[in-house]
Amino acid sequence: MNSRAKSNTESTEIHCGDCQQLIKAGVVPPGSVNLIVTSPPYADQRKANYGGVHPDSYVRWFLPKAEALFECLADDGSFVLNIKEKAVSGERHTYVLELIMELRRSGWLWVEEYCWHKKNCYPGKWPNRFRDSWERLLHFTKSRKFKMRQDSVMVPMGDWRLNRLQNLSATDRVRDPSRHRNGFGKKVEKWVGREKAYPTNVLHLATECGFKGHPATFPKALPEWFIRLFTDEGDTVLDPFAGSGTTLVAAHDLKRHGIGIEISPEYCDLIKDRITP
Amino acid sequence: MNSRAKSNTESTEIHCGDCQQLIKAGVVPPGSVNLIVTSPPYADQRKANYGGVHPDSYVRWFLPKAEALFECLADDGSFVLNIKEKAVSGERHTYVLELIMELRRSGWLWVEEYCWHKKNCYPGKWPNRFRDSWERLLHFTKSRKFKMRQDSVMVPMGDWRLNRLQNLSATDRVRDPSRHRNGFGKKVEKWVGREKAYPTNVLHLATECGFKGHPATFPKALPEWFIRLFTDEGDTVLDPFAGSGTTLVAAHDLKRHGIGIEISPEYCDLIKDRITP
DNA sequence: AGCTCTTATGAATCATTGA
DNA sequence: GTCAATGATTCATAAGAGC
Numbered sequence: 001m002n003s004r005a006k007s008n009t010e011s012t013e014i015h016c017g018d019c020q021q022l023i024k025a026g027v028v029p030p031g032s033v034n035l036i037v038t039s040p041p042y043a044d045q046r047k048a049n050y051g052g053v054h055p056d057s058y059v060r061w062f063l064p065k066a067e068a069l070f071e072c073l074a075d076d077g078s079f080v081l082n083i084k085e086k087a088v089s090g091e092r093h094t095y096v097l098e099l100i101m102e103l104r105r106s107g108w109l110w111v112e113e114y115c116w117h118k119k120n121c122y123p124g125k126w127p128n129r130f131r132d133s134w135e136r137l138l139h140f141t142k143s144r145k146f147k148m149r150q151d152s153v154m155v156p157m158g159d160w161r162l163n164r165l166q167n168l169s170a171t172d173r174v175r176d177p178s179r180h181r182n183g184f185g186k187k188v189e190k191w192v193g194r195e196k197a198y199p200t201n202v203l204h205l206a207t208e209c210g211f212k213g214h215p216a217t218f219p220k221a222l223p224e225w226f227i228r229l230f231t232d233e234g235d236t237v238l239d240p241f242a243g244s245g246t247t248l249v250a251a252h253d254l255k256r257h258g259i260g261i262e263i264s265p266e267y268c269d270l271i272k273d274r275i276t277p
Numbered sequence: 278m279n280s281r282a283k284s285n286t287e288s289t290e291i292h293c294g295d296c297q298q299l300i301k302a303g304v305v306p307p308g309s310v311n312l313i314v315t316s317p318p319y320a321d322q323r324k325a326n327y328g329g330v331h332p333d334s335y336v337r338w339f340l341p342k343a344e345a346l347f348e349c350l351a352d353d354g355s356f357v358l359n360i361k362e363k364a365v366s367g368e369r370h371t372y373v374l375e376l377i378m379e380l381r382r383s384g385w386l387w388v389e390e391y392c393w394h395k396k397n398c399y400p401g402k403w404p405n406r407f408r409d410s411w412e413r414l415l416h417f418t419k420s421r422k423f424k425m426r427q428d429s430v431m432v433p434m435g436d437w438r439l440n441r442l443q444n445l446s447a448t449d450r451v452r453d454p455s456r457h458r459n460g461f462g463k464k465v466e467k468w469v470g471r472e473k474a475y476p477t478n479v480l481h482l483a484t485e486c487g488f489k490g491h492p493a494t495f496p497k498a499l500p501e502w503f504i505r506l507f508t509d510e511g512d513t514v515l516d517p518f519a520g521s522g523t524t525l526v527a528a529h530d531l532k533r534h535g536i537g538i539e540i541s542p543e544y545c546d547l548i549k550d551r552i553t554p
Numbered sequence: 555a556g557c558t559c560t561t562a563t564g565a566a567t568c569a570t571t572g573a
Numbered sequence: 574g575t576c577a578a579t580g581a582t583t584c585a586t587a588a589g590a591g592c
Contacts, residue, residue, distance in 0.1 A: 090421040091386050097374040109368050115411045117394050117479055133477030134392045144367040200410030202394055319565050399566045400583035
């Protein structure tokens with residue numbers, strides 16, 4: 001199970017323990033990971049499962065782990081962190097903001113904040129806020145030049161294209177560039193026959209309701225999207241807070257080599273059940 | 278024009294000048310404003326119009342203005358700030374995060390971060406990121422108990438159903454293969470008999486394309502939503518960076534007393550043209 | 555009125571060139 | 574070398590024109 005032979009790209013490793021300790025112990029070789037995508041235990045949530053981390057000490061808890069992750073990530077690799085701050089005594093807590101700034105201070109580049117717009121969010125009603133329907137997907141890298149396969153996540157264009165491109169008017173080709181600083185009109189011809197467009201930085205996905213047994217299931221489509229975007233086949237994907245193993249299942253299905261680290265023995269067993277056919 | 282008599286709830290004041298100076302000068306009485314909703318000039322944008330503020334000095338530029346706003350806001354009032362950090366040399370800049378923390382340090386409560394998911398975002402393509410399709414709507418208050426009229430922004434179930442059906446674009450279907458038509462049908466059935474539902478903290482709106490004369494038009498539906506949510510009829514709404522006056526038009530239409538402050542004389546004139554019938 | 559088709563344009567970002 | 578201006582790239586919406 002511990003073999004990382006590139007020849008078998010569909011192999012998946014599961015390690016049971018604390019990710020910081022295991023990585024420091026050499027379980028994941030330095031620079032060997034192409035993508036880290038994870039949804040760590042939220043502050044003060046999942047108390048029953050993880051023991052809970054208080055919001056005020058969340059940054060202190062996370063930083064050394066991020067340092068370990070930095071070591072094992074390849075220079076052109078990406079780190080995608082799914083997180084959302086909780087509300088504490090009527091306010092949004094600032095630990096996520098502080099975490100971003102501290103991670104930058106320790107060498108990470110904060111390239112982008114993708115937005116996961118949840119189609120079906122958790123129900124509830126409070127006097128001072130509505131249901132929280134979005135989460136942050138923070139994208140960090142080690143370098144300004146990183147691997148990104150934009151073509152692999154293109155989406156079908158809107159129907160507008162069908163009408164738009166049937167008749168190319170003269171204006172399409174002659175849009176005055178002195179007034180509008182974009183040659184968009186000129187290039188419309190290029191679109192004939194094109195079926196797909198690049199997506200935006202908002203992922204509009206539903207949460208997964210089907211899988212029981214772990215409280216924080218994020219939809220498989222989420223890691224899948226980032227795995228397709230930031231890795232090639234045969235690359236290595238790491239989830240240091242594997243939980244129920246959704247990222248690893250996605251990596252396996254996409255023929256990437258998966259490494260999962262999970263501190264809870266029960267979840268480790270659960271992941272193994274999920275991965276092995 | 279300067280009368281703030283509550284009797285005339287539809288009156289709208291326009292003041293031309295710097296909001297900080299004008300408020301300090303007493304143009305807006307302390308504690309008289311129920312809602313501040315504004316979209317300030319973004320860092321280093323609108324150079325032609327405002328002179329531009331460098332991202333690195335944005336917090337320093339904004340803080341004293343926020344202090345003035347604090348003074349004129351009622352104790353149970355709300356401050357809604359529409360903002361989004363720009364990308365600087367391959368990274369998202371952190372001035373918005375810093376601003377949130379500094380505002381908290383100076384007495385504001387950061388109650389919530391609403392998300393404006395823009396249906397039509399600016400086009401473009403870059404090697405390291407996709408098009409930016411969302412902006413922040415930061416909600417600050419002076420007190421944990423603030424005025425909130427949740428019922429006033431409930432969405433009719435019928436419209437909701439209609440919109441969902443219409444918005445089921447090809448993109449929706451591809452990104453979320455788990456959403457089957459039968460599953461959707463089930464969900465709709467669940468809502469039969471119920472007339473209205475509470476919204477979430479994500480607003481899914483298009484940007485306004487048509488309005489000329491000001492570079493930063495945000496859709497009228499945006500201030501409208503917050504005005505209905507955080508004020509009653511006859512209350513006072515302030516926009517200290519009025520721009521083209523969209524917030525004031527919304528306030529006027531909803532029978533709120535509007536106060537607009539705008540530093541550019543041309544825009545002041547433009548607002549007056551827009552307000553007066 | 556309702557439909558189709560046409561057209562303008564929007565808080566952008568990065569790479570390159572020039573001062 | 575640092576900084577500022579210019580060029581190249583891209584998509585969905587709404588308003589308007591035409592039928």
